[in-house]
Amino acid sequence: MTEKKWIPQPKTPRTPIPEQAPEVRARNFDEVALGYTPAMAVEEAYRCLQCKNPLCVAGCPVGINIPKFIRAIGEKRFEDAYMALKEDNALPAVCGRVCPQEDQCEAVCIMGKKFKPVAIGRLERFAADTFIQSRHEEVFQMEPSTGKKVAVVGAGPSGLTCAGELAKKGHDVTIFEALHKAGGVLVYGIPEFRLPKKIVELEVENLRKMGVKIHTSYVIGKLFTVDELMEEEGFDAVYIATGAGLPYFMKIPGENLNGVYSANEFLTRSNLMRAFDFPEADTPIHVGKRAAVVGGGNVAMDSARTALRLGCEEVYIVYRRSEAELPARIEEVHHAKEEGINFQLLTNPISIKGDDKGWVKALECIRMELGEPDASGRRRPIPIEGSEFEFPVDIVVMAIGQGPNPLVQETTKGMDTNRWGNIKANDDGYTTKKGVFAGGDIVTGAATVILAMGAGKKAAAAMDNYLKTGEWPSID
Amino acid sequence: MYRIVDIREISPKVQRMVVEAPLIARKHRPGQFVIVINTEKGERIPLTVADKDVDKGHIVLIFQEVGKSTTEMACRKAGEELFDVVGPLGKPTHIEKVGTVVCIGGGVGTAPMHPITRAMKEAGNEVITILGARNKDLFTMEEEMTAASTEIRFTTDDGSRGRHGFVTDELQSIIDSGKKIDLVIAIGPAIMMKVVCNLTKKYNLPTVVSLNSIMVDGTGMCGACRVSIGGETKFVCVDGPEFDGHLVDFDQLMKRQQMYRTEEGIAMEKYKEEHPGGCCGGHHD
Numbered sequence: 001m002t003e004k005k006w007i008p009q010p011k012t013p014r015t016p017i018p019e020q021a022p023e024v025r026a027r028n029f030d031e032v033a034l035g036y037t038p039a040m041a042v043e044e045a046y047r048c049l050q051c052k053n054p055l056c057v058a059g060c061p062v063g064i065n066i067p068k069f070i071r072a073i074g075e076k077r078f079e080d081a082y083m084a085l086k087e088d089n090a091l092p093a094v095c096g097r098v099c100p101q102e103d104q105c106e107a108v109c110i111m112g113k114k115f116k117p118v119a120i121g122r123l124e125r126f127a128a129d130t131f132i133q134s135r136h137e138e139v140f141q142m143e144p145s146t147g148k149k150v151a152v153v154g155a156g157p158s159g160l161t162c163a164g165e166l167a168k169k170g171h172d173v174t175i176f177e178a179l180h181k182a183g184g185v186l187v188y189g190i191p192e193f194r195l196p197k198k199i200v201e202l203e204v205e206n207l208r209k210m211g212v213k214i215h216t217s218y219v220i221g222k223l224f225t226v227d228e229l230m231e232e233e234g235f236d237a238v239y240i241a242t243g244a245g246l247p248y249f250m251k252i253p254g255e256n257l258n259g260v261y262s263a264n265e266f267l268t269r270s271n272l273m274r275a276f277d278f279p280e281a282d283t284p285i286h287v288g289k290r291a292a293v294v295g296g297g298n299v300a301m302d303s304a305r306t307a308l309r310l311g312c313e314e315v316y317i318v319y320r321r322s323e324a325e326l327p328a329r330i331e332e333v334h335h336a337k338e339e340g341i342n343f344q345l346l347t348n349p350i351s352i353k354g355d356d357k358g359w360v361k362a363l364e365c366i367r368m369e370l371g372e373p374d375a376s377g378r379r380r381p382i383p384i385e386g387s388e389f390e391f392p393v394d395i396v397v398m399a400i401g402q403g404p405n406p407l408v409q410e411t412t413k414g415m416d417t418n419r420w421g422n423i424k425a426n427d428d429g430y431t432t433k434k435g436v437f438a439g440g441d442i443v444t445g446a447a448t449v450i451l452a453m454g455a456g457k458k459a460a461a462a463m464d465n466y467l468k469t470g471e472w473p474s475i476d
Numbered sequence: 477m478y479r480i481v482d483i484r485e486i487s488p489k490v491q492r493m494v495v496e497a498p499l500i501a502r503k504h505r506p507g508q509f510v511i512v513i514n515t516e517k518g519e520r521i522p523l524t525v526a527d528k529d530v531d532k533g534h535i536v537l538i539f540q541e542v543g544k545s546t547t548e549m550a551c552r553k554a555g556e557e558l559f560d561v562v563g564p565l566g567k568p569t570h571i572e573k574v575g576t577v578v579c580i581g582g583g584v585g586t587a588p589m590h591p592i593t594r595a596m597k598e599a600g601n602e603v604i605t606i607l608g609a610r611n612k613d614l615f616t617m618e619e620e621m622t623a624a625s626t627e628i629r630f631t632t633d634d635g636s637r638g639r640h641g642f643v644t645d646e647l648q649s650i651i652d653s654g655k656k657i658d659l660v661i662a663i664g665p666a667i668m669m670k671v672v673c674n675l676t677k678k679y680n681l682p683t684v685v686s687l688n689s690i691m692v693d694g695t696g697m698c699g700a701c702r703v704s705i706g707g708e709t710k711f712v713c714v715d716g717p718e719f720d721g722h723l724v725d726f727d728q729l730m731k732r733q734q735m736y737r738t739e740e741g742i743a744m745e746k747y748k749e750e751h752p753g754g755c756c757g758g759h760h761d
Contacts, residue, residue, distance in 0.1 A: 405696050
């Protein structure tokens with residue numbers, strides 16, 4: 001490796017990322033952020049101090065060697081930068097886009113104390129995109145075949161990561177995916193304007209090149225149970241990564257009116273089923289003129305911004321706490337505001353009003369104020385008596401969270417779940433059933449792409465160990 | 477992968493399609509359904525499995541041409557492949573010997589009723605089947621249903637076959653005859669299931685219905701299919717498709733089934749414009 005001297009430029013301001021103008025992008029599904037040019041990336045890279053004890057690495061859920069890949073960018077060794085990322089992260093092009101860096105690596109970046117943190121996420125994206133665009137064939141370091149058969153249930157970020165790691169270790173890996181496309185939340189949930197589907201397809205293609213078999217439209221729990229996979233289909237171990245796919249509703253009057261969607265349905269219709277292209281694509285979606293999206297997370301922002309792009313004229317975010325508590329990434333909130341999304345904060349829906357044909361007509365809400373902190377540490381929202389009001393809307397999208405889909409748990413003998421229906425598993429993914437591992441949202445509840453990937457990676461290491469030793473710990 | 481083995485019109489605008497799907501054939505139980513995607517840009521269409529041949533690895537799907545997707549699918553030919561088929565989905569019917577079971581099939585609701593009827597008879601029940609249609613030309617799977625039942629009766633709206641009237645009139649006759657009925661299963665248009673339930677409620681007859689709501693994924697992920705059961709919201713795809721008919725809010729179900737009526741119209745218009753002679757040059761006319 002070249003041992004050039006690294007002279008950081010901390011006083012250079014953080015390099016902004018070029019974006020589509022808000023008024024333009026609010027009407028198209030193309031990606032909002034356009035990515036760094038090589039010159040921008042190199043300039044940003046030199047802001048990195050190359051700390052001896054880098055806090056950013058500890059802040060990364062998969063422990064990417066961040067100084068190493070940033071140095072490579074600075075020295076214009078872009079392919080090396082990509083390889084450094086790939087050592088710890090199976091999906092850098094995805095993570096560079098959707099990771100909440102401001103809460104992870106960038107939150108602890110020492111530059112952030114005096115200036116602004118290094119734009120680690122944007123650099124990650126640059127390195128990954130540059131590699132992809134160079135059309136280099138990726139070379140995989142594969143260990144010799146072990147003859148062990150492993151099943152991965154769910155082709156989302158956790159399952160894909162786990163499958164890749166296991167394949168590298170020489171295991172024969174088959175992924176079972178319930179939907180007709182692999183990618184999980186990356187294809188049905190996160191919209192094109194935040195994560196182009198081509199990127200996901202490419203990563204899935206890479207797995208296939210590594211010898212991973214991907215069976216789509218296989219619903220485990222229905223077509224095969226986990227027990228059948230192990231007893232009849234010859235799998236030596238199973239990793240369950242079925243995610244948080246069960247939409248929650250508020251249980252308020254009017255929720256079954258026509259025009260009320262779960263965010264899962266709304267986004268799945270638009271992203272996976274391409275309803276934005278209706279009637280070229282067959283799946284319809286109804287948006288009307290005014291949409292209310294209930295919730296304040298990334299899924300709510302994605303839904304609101306999708307409604308806008310589908311032609312809605314007025315889109316509201318209805319969130320019961322204040323701006324400070326919005327769980328969405330700051331960047332997403334910022335983008336949504338720029339695009340003209342109307343934020344109704346400290347506001348909670350109490351009923352949905354319908355017309356005589358069963359269609360949504362208005363959303364009735366109550367204003368809230370913040371009281372004492374609750375169990376989550378956030379100040380509890382309290383309704384302000386007499387502040388009820390309603391406003392006309394054509395659709396309501398419920399983006400208040402998702403729970404675990406019970407299909408696999410219900411049909412798997414001896415695998416314990418907690419009281420919310422999540423699978424009980426330890427940090428390495430071991431469950432209470434020998435040979436069965438689990439990780440990602442199905443264990444933790446709805447979290448982030450990178451945490452799910454981290455769980456997949458850890459579980460792969462544990463599975464490899466189990467397949468070699470047969471040892472099974474008690475997880476209580 | 478999902479090759480169409482045979483496709484034919486068995487009554488006006490009703491298609492019987494045999495599809496190669498060996499795993500699904502092996503795993504399907506009465507009461508369960510599949511989701512079919514016709515083409516790459518197609519929507520996910522929930523369809524009931526009317527029959528299967530495990531040895532050959534075939535499933536039999538029966539569907540009515542109602543919108544663009546089903547009209548387009550009716551034009552597929554044997555030897556072609558469906559883009560995707562996923563299943564079996566939903567909970568299987570609870571099959572047990574209860575005594576006398578009345579199975580009521582309306583329109584294409586006869587298709588999902590067939591495996592249930594057969595299983596109920598095989599479990600040792602006396603099965604009285606009532607099939608209803610608008611006229612005598614619209615019955616489907618008559619032979620199979622006759623074989624699967626102990627006794628079969630027909631009703632038509634115009635009196636062209638069997639009783640002139642509705643399935644509920646025939647059910648009323650059975651009740652009036654003093655025959656002890658232990659279970660009623662009704663599958664058909666929502667309005668038919670609603671009136672059947674209104675009648676059986678009066679006599680306190682346990683009634684199971686199978687609901688055909690709008691779905692996307694069919695695995696509990698989207699909630700498009702939600703329906704009120706005894707005041708509680710349930711997902712037809714994973715909690716059903718069968719429910720205690722006396723608890724179903726049929727009016728809500730019927731309204732929800734209309735959700736994309738406008739869009740369905742747009743899609744159909746576009747399709748007709750692009751296929752002026754009918755999809756296969758009027759092949760089915």
